[in-house]
Amino acid sequence: MTATRPIVDNDRSKFDFKDEIVYLTETKRGLRRETVEEISAIKNEPEWMLRFRLRAYEHFLQRPMPLWTEGLDTIDFDRIVYYRKPSEREEKSWDDVPEKIKQTFERLGIPEAERKFLAGVGAQYDSEVVYHSVREELSKIGVVFMGTDQALKEYPEIFQRYFGTVVPPEDNKFAALNSAVWSGGSFVYVPKGVEVPLPLQAYFRINAENTGQFERTLIVVEEGAKVHYIEGCTAPIYATDSLHAAVVEVIALPGSKVRYTTIQNWSNDVYNLVTKRAHAHANATVEWIDANTGSRKTVKYPSIYLRGEGATADIISVAVAGRDQHQDTGAKAIHLAPNTRSRIVSKSVSKDGGRATYRGTLKVAPGATGAVASVRCDALMLDDISRSDTYPYIDIQEDDTTMTHEATVGKISADQIFYLMSRGLTENEAQNLIVQGFLEVFTKELPMEYAIEFNRLVKLEMEGSLG
Amino acid sequence: MTTSAAETTPGSAIRAPRQAPTDLTITFAEEAAVRRTSEALGEPAWLLADRLAALGRFAELPIETNQLYTTYVDLRSARLGGVVPYEAPATVVEAGGDGPAALPDGADGLIEIREDRLPTLVLSGEARRAGVVLETFGAALRRAPEALRPLLEGGSLLPTDDKLAALTRATWNQGVLLRVPDGVRLERPIVVRWALGAPGRALVTRTIVALGEDAGLSLVEEQEASDAGAAAGATAAGAEVGQAFFAGTTEVVLGRGSNLSVASLQDFPGNVVAFEHRFARAAEGASLHWALAQLGTRLVRSRVDNRLEGDHSSVEQVEIVFGGDDQLFDLTSYTRHIGRDTTGNLLSKGALQDAARSYMKGLITIERSAVGTDSFLGEFGMNLSKQARSVAIPSLEIDQPDCRRAAHSSSVGPIDEAQLFYLESRGIPPDEARKFIVLGFLEPVVARVPLASAQDRLRELLEEKWAAGRRSTVA
Numbered sequence: 042m043t044a045t046r047p048i049v050d051n052d053r054s055k056f057d058f059k060d061e062i063v064y065l066t067e068t069k070r071g072l073r074r075e076t077v078e079e080i081s082a083i084k085n086e087p088e089w090m091l092r093f094r095l096r097a098y099e100h101f102l103q104r105p106m107p108l109w110t111e112g113l114d115t116i117d118f119d120r121i122v123y124y125r126k127p128s129e130r131e132e133k134s135w136d137d138v139p140e141k142i143k144q145t146f147e148r149l150g151i152p153e154a155e156r157k158f159l160a161g162v163g164a165q166y167d168s169e170v171v172y173h174s175v176r177e178e179l180s181k182i183g184v185v186f187m188g189t190d191q192a193l194k195e196y197p198e199i200f201q202r203y204f205g206t207v208v209p210p211e212d213n214k215f216a217a218l219n220s221a222v223w224s225g226g227s228f229v230y231v232p233k234g235v236e237v238p239l240p241l242q243a244y245f246r247i248n249a250e251n252t253g254q255f256e257r258t259l260i261v262v263e264e265g266a267k268v269h270y271i272e273g274c275t276a277p278i279y280a281t282d283s284l285h286a287a288v289v290e291v292i293a294l295p296g297s298k299v300r301y302t303t304i305q306n307w308s309n310d311v312y313n314l315v316t317k318r319a320h321a322h323a324n325a326t327v328e329w330i331d332a333n334t335g336s337r338k339t340v341k342y343p344s345i346y347l348r349g350e351g352a353t354a355d356i357i358s359v360a361v362a363g364r365d366q367h368q369d370t371g372a373k374a375i376h377l378a379p380n381t382r383s384r385i386v387s388k389s390v391s392k393d394g395g396r397a398t399y400r401g402t403l404k405v406a407p408g409a410t411g412a413v414a415s416v417r418c419d420a421l422m423l424d425d426i427s428r429s430d431t432y433p434y435i436d437i438q439e440d441d442t443t444m445t446h447e448a449t450v451g452k453i454s455a456d457q458i459f460y461l462m463s464r465g466l467t468e469n470e471a472q473n474l475i476v477q478g479f480l481e482v483f484t485k486e487l488p489m490e491y492a493i494e495f496n497r498l499v500k501l502e503m504e505g506s507l508g
Numbered sequence: 509m510t511t512s513a514a515e516t517t518p519g520s521a522i523r524a525p526r527q528a529p530t531d532l533t534i535t536f537a538e539e540a541a542v543r544r545t546s547e548a549l550g551e552p553a554w555l556l557a558d559r560l561a562a563l564g565r566f567a568e569l570p571i572e573t574n575q576l577y578t579t580y581v582d583l584r585s586a587r588l589g590g591v592v593p594y595e596a597p598a599t600v601v602e603a604g605g606d607g608p609a610a611l612p613d614g615a616d617g618l619i620e621i622r623e624d625r626l627p628t629l630v631l632s633g634e635a636r637r638a639g640v641v642l643e644t645f646g647a648a649l650r651r652a653p654e655a656l657r658p659l660l661e662g663g664s665l666l667p668t669d670d671k672l673a674a675l676t677r678a679t680w681n682q683g684v685l686l687r688v689p690d691g692v693r694l695e696r697p698i699v700v701r702w703a704l705g706a707p708g709r710a711l712v713t714r715t716i717v718a719l720g721e722d723a724g725l726s727l728v729e730e731q732e733a734s735d736a737g738a739a740a741g742a743t744a745a746g747a748e749v750g751q752a753f754f755a756g757t758t759e760v761v762l763g764r765g766s767n768l769s770v771a772s773l774q775d776f777p778g779n780v781v782a783f784e785h786r787f788a789r790a791a792e793g794a795s796l797h798w799a800l801a802q803l804g805t806r807l808v809r810s811r812v813d814n815r816l817e818g819d820h821s822s823v824e825q826v827e828i829v830f831g832g833d834d835q836l837f838d839l840t841s842y843t844r845h846i847g848r849d850t851t852g853n854l855l856s857k858g859a860l861q862d863a864a865r866s867y868m869k870g871l872i873t874i875e876r877s878a879v880g881t882d883s884f885l886g887e888f889g890m891n892l893s894k895q896a897r898s899v900a901i902p903s904l905e906i907d908q909p910d911c912r913r914a915a916h917s918s919s920v921g922p923i924d925e926a927q928l929f930y931l932e933s934r935g936i937p938p939d940e941a942r943k944f945i946v947l948g949f950l951e952p953v954v955a956r957v958p959l960a961s962a963q964d965r966l967r968e969l970l971e972e973k974w975a976a977g978r979r980s981t982v983a
Contacts, residue, residue, distance in 0.1 A: 422909030452909035
């Protein structure tokens, strides 16, 4: 069986959010019922969570692999390690990090210490300090922001009330997988009427714990409260594990406002399969701001279920697909209550043989009278070896819905390039400027420092395309 | 008492398992029946072999091979278990059906297939002299079997990955061949008319339209109730009437620079389940125009394939649905741009009353070779009742960015209040104003019907259907 070796973690105890004892643990490769039981036992979980995991495991076994997107059948579930306790000292060394990633850090201007963390070869202590002080500020106003595992222990009531209610294990094969073996992720709770003044950045929190493979994020925002959550960062996350299957659940209670921003930049060998869904109750607003530039394949459609009258959904989804990448992304807005509104804007760029797919659903259920919805998908293809697909599903079951959908696919026109070059830009600069402009609908929603980094990232990607 | 009734009534099947949406209840597609049909039609060996190959495909293919659409398949209203095809439909025209008197005003030809009969097959003298051929497959096979072979063998004018196309290719019992030689452009349309609806019967038919270089033709397809079908249709509401089955193809090959316009008016009675395939290959500079009106049946599943193979070829496809009761219109169209500078313009519009449903699935594919493509796909819906449901899936798959245009657009909305207000302010009563707006929404197809009588007929049918929808709303 698994070796479980306790090591003492003195240095970290002063931050007050780590257990005294860290278990250095790893389950055997492959997924069996015992693996699930073992994970639950290591985490010392309540009985109901073990049952939840096992129910999910059973469903995972029965559920066929989705065929509507290519390439998932190559995932070998027997080769994966499903649980790995993040250790204090990583065995990997900086020398193991691929040259390309090192160069990217360099060019993005990421500090030396952060690079090591991002590459998975060390922790970034400075950010832990920041995280620690942020947490103190937040706790004064009653906001909880911590790891999901920890929250299960410290806030069992809120946890049990909402966990798995937005994305049940039976939702899809990868949600079932995540539900069976989840570990890590963020838990956010914002009490009634509280407006969190600054964005909560998962980046700082995750720095301290390493990035999970099967993250589970749960965000509960009480009536009239407001929060902005940001995950990911512009630097590529170098992962040893090739499968990342996360679940994100957001509950926006009446009159609340939640914005969830993601910049996904996994290294190019990762399968990133994420189920992200929010419930928007009466007069609540949920916004997903989602960008995907990394991974080999991403399958992710941030969804909003408009459950209460007057709820609003706003989704901006951006994808850049380069060589050997398939960004299968999009959005879903499901209108379930009267007078609800949704807006979906998708922008994709494909180049160097990459494939960008928009897949989305807009549904108006019986009873959702007076729904107003719009979908806009634009795709830019930078060469003729790349591919762009658009698959929107529109299902309207009410007679007074107002719905519009527009999609275009095109390339950068020679005229635009010529004009910019006549003003003294190089061809590369001109192309870069046009792509940045194309993606601006996303960039302008980001906090400034993220926007600058994101533009720099796009520029780098573009340079690659011309090299 | 009820128990004994159940035991003695065959097929009452109280405990029958619920039919899944993908269950196809057809039982007649089996090898012995296919061999019998082939023998009855006196077919050559290659044709029987082709049928059996198709039967194999039918058995192995799932009902929907495109993973994009598997959640939008619903055959539950089709109860075709007892339906059997006609063993030997007529291939010889009935007396008087081939004389000039049988030719409708303004048309150059008419072929009429009513259930298993062939009442009319007539071509104008002008068309005959120009070398136009209009005949049944039976006649064509007797006259020159090898001429038909390249058009039929291998299903070269049908999608190869489609279960229902394979069904038709395996089990067809009637066929129409229409050839227009190089350089011949017929002024007036040719009408192909199918009438059916006799409970328990199936008409499985193929139509091949081959246009030579620079040929021109307009074709009117009329799909309507036979006498038996009209009787069944009249009692269809509520009462359990046996279903009838139609499977039909229109297989088109367009020579260089040719031009084909097809206007189709589908108004089968409410006990009919129809599977339709339209497939066209367009050579260089050829242009194709579809105007398709879908009004009838209980359930229609239709697929159109446009292959723009030659440079500068083009397709314009306009399709309307006007649904009522619990009809389901399951309409897919695939347009593939292959040659350079090809143009696709596709528009689907649906207005739904009562508990009618429409699934509009359109996919445009722009292959890497298709530089300079201009392609537009529009799917628009109008739900006129709270039980109606419209689904639109307008998709694009693009491998070549060097396009003039690659776009789609879709909207679903109620009747525009501003338009209504305008009409009412001109003294038009509200219900009349609504009718104008809805029928105006569907007008694009009506305007494209080349034959005046067919155009009038379509307008009448739309008005009748509007009135029926009003009645059921009031009731």
